[in-house]
Amino acid sequence: MNNRAWLFLLPMLIIMSLSAFIPLMTVVNYSLHYIFSGSMPQYVGLANYLEVMRDSSFQNALGRQLIFSTMVLVVQIPLGIMIALALPKKGTGATISLVLLGIPLLIPYIVVGIVWRLFTQSDIGVVPKVLALFGYAYNVALDPIDAPLTIFLLDVWHWTPLVVLLCYAGLQSIPDAFYQAAQIDGASTWKTFRYVTLPKLRPVLILAVLLRFMDSFKIYSEPLLLTGGGPGSSTTYLSLFVARKAESYELGYAGAVSVIYLFVVVTFSFIFFQIMKNLGKGEHSR
Amino acid sequence: MASIELKDFYHTYDARMGKGETSSFCIENLNIKWGDGKAIALLGPSGCGKTTLLNAISGLIHPKGGSILFNGQDVTALSTKERHVAQVFQFPVVYDSMDVYGNLAFPLKNDRVPRNEIDRRVKEIAGILEIEDLLELPAGNLIPADKQKVSLGRGIIRPDTAAVLLDEPLTVIDPKLQWTLRRKLKQVQRQLGITMVYVTHDQHEALTFADIVTIMSNDGKIAQTGTPEEIHNDPYTPFVGYFIGSPGMNIMECSITSTGFDFDDFAIPIPVGLNEQTLSAGDNYQFGIRPEFVQASMESRDGWLPFTIEIVEDTGAYKITTLKAGKHKIKARIPEEMPVVENNPLWVHFPDKHIKLFQGNKRVF
Amino acid sequence: MKKRHIALIIYFIILFIPIYWMVNTSFKTDGEILREFSLYPKTITFDNYMEIFTSEVWRNSFMNSIIYVFLNVIITLLAAIPGAYAFSRWRFRGSHHLFFWLLTNRMAPAAIFIIPFTELYYTLHLFDTHLAVALAHCLFNIPLAVWILEGFMSGIPKEIDETAFVDGYSFPKFFRKIFFPLVAPGIGVTAFFCFTFSWVELIIAKALTITDAKPVVVTLTVGIGAEGVKWGLLAAAGVLTIIPGAIVVYFVRNYMAKGFALGRV
Structure with a gap:
């Protein structure tokens, strides 16, 4: 039985070793060396890690990333639940809504960037023109508040539909009997949400939180296109930070940042998962 | 406690018949009167409208015509909560995020009953249902039979419960425990003298549980109401004759x-x-x-x-x-x-x- | 009731304003885009679209995208279906750890993987081929595919397998005749998610291609940031990249949400 299982897993393992394991090991290998083009890499142990940890530009990028990821969860998850609750349960309206919600998810990242560039760029965009009417001088490329705010709103725009779809699927799978029972038990709308809807959505919400958290770390092409990571480094999130280092061939440094990145995401994801798995299960009433 | 009466009941609905297909059903001119404090079984083949009728009695759906009377008073326009009925569903419904105590206390908390009164009542009901040991456990982890007991407990915990409606409550229960749970239901019904309407398609369940059996036929009509003996020995229609008994009555043209x-x-x-x-x-x-x-x-x-x-x-x-x-x-x-x-x-x-x-x-x- | 619908409609309007703006731009002449501010094209022009249809670079890059996306979907499914079957049917030593390891790959930073990818595919003589991009995208798609498929397959009782073997089906025959039709909706959903990801991805596709396999998402990046960007042209190309996705989403609309809901967490 054991052997058969591994036989079935073989194709997957071969491809994953090519596209995941070998590259990851290469990155780990980088992180342990000083690498300069034209000379042999030199083994330096954890020196790169120490350098990264001491580097204030890394600390800032990580801090910026954590704030961004937290805001993503705080805004997108509740918003997603609310929209999912408002969607029609069945019929043509439901079908149309689902198709519309799916569209932003299917736009290539680069096109998402183009859409928002056209939308917000100071000479051709609609946003600066409209805000100017209210006397606000909006500039996504130059204003250190407008830039991160726009990137964040872009992310909300782009990814909240995914949260909605997940929550909608979760809502659909709650049997009517649970709502009927709550009605019979005289529960208010809020109590029905709190004790029926929310607990039943738990598996889906775990998924939504984890997916959004992991993927929020990957934000890269949007700031690249919209703000170029600036002004200053106000929109240089972790992926963009690490890519810049890799592009300038600081491979050892970039490798160390990547390993730290992965460690942070896996650790936080695991913590979220553990917390949410047991949250509010059979709370004691006395 | 209340007697239940349906007058000229009329309702149509679409039932989903699996993937994409729907089919319309109709219940027309239906009249029933069930006495106070009785164990009543509503028996009929699957898809004959039993659950619809039950949901109308509890107020989860509103009939398109006719009236529903509890103790002679018209409750057709009242909400589920105002009717003081309880319902136990086919698949056990418990609030996963609470323990058993919280589940039982939930309807009383919603009615803003004082804390010590809630505590007294929860213990009393837990005693009747023999689930005192489970009070501290998360309700989501119980076996289906115990969940169903909790579900019943939430139904009978209000002192003014007019009736308890049970919609095929034993479907998902382990066959070995079905008998015990049914006996428990009967015992609770007797002990509290509560009106219970038990919907099922299983004649054995119906005949062993009920004082009065009402049989619905496929076309959404009441075929006969009577004691189990009357139903068995004196069927009003060939349908009742054939439906009751194993095997059913021989019918020859x-x-x-x-x-x-x-x-x-x-x-x-x-x-x-x-x-x-x-x-x-x-x-x-x-x-x-x-x-x-x-x-x-x-x-x-x-x-x-x-x-x-x-x-x-x-x-x-x-x-x-x-x-x-x-x-x-x-x-x-x-x-x-x-x-x-x-x-x-x-x-x-x-x-x-x-x-x-x-x-x-x-x-x- | 009413309030809820109004809120929903407002949400959908906000959702589509940016997209509308791109569509709007794609029908404008470059002159109008830069000189005027108009909520709809004053003079509708199809020049931007014509330029794309007649340019070999654009046509090829659209084809390249489609080729590697389909390659990726096929490779992912071929690898993930047996893998998911193994996870759903057998509890072998280390299965939980392996499953978790698989999922962590979804968290991997694409931005740093590009350099090892480039080195690896150079060594394998696959650099700048469709296969390279398709294989690299498996890094994210195989974990997702195994996850979704495992959820679907666990929903199919093991007794079905056993009955089929008792009835004398060989494994391949059982898989083709009985199991495959049962998980077909799951495979459809998986294929949709793989398609989506591979279609929208930029970083890896950009790093692994130069000319021969250059996809449309990379062609789009050319010229952005430089002076004299042809915004109308970019907008038109952007609109065209949305169309395949929109068609696919229409076909799988009923399964889309289900796919994630059934995956195990």
């Missing part, structure tokens, strides 16, 4: 002539006691007899009818035979020791006192 019942392939005399004046000669009669009342003999007897044995099913305690004569097929329950063999002849007799006669879906004798 026949016509009445001056000499007796004519089945085309055979005939029997009109039983003594059947007033010929109430019957007019003619077609379209249905002759009914329960398998357990069919008498059988291995040898030819005077006036008995020859049938061919098609199938013999041995249950251990008795045998069920399927018999054939011409176009007619009947079932007969015969003693275990009778050495019947398939394809051999068997002579049968229908005792007069067990013969039922229907015409146009109504009992005429």
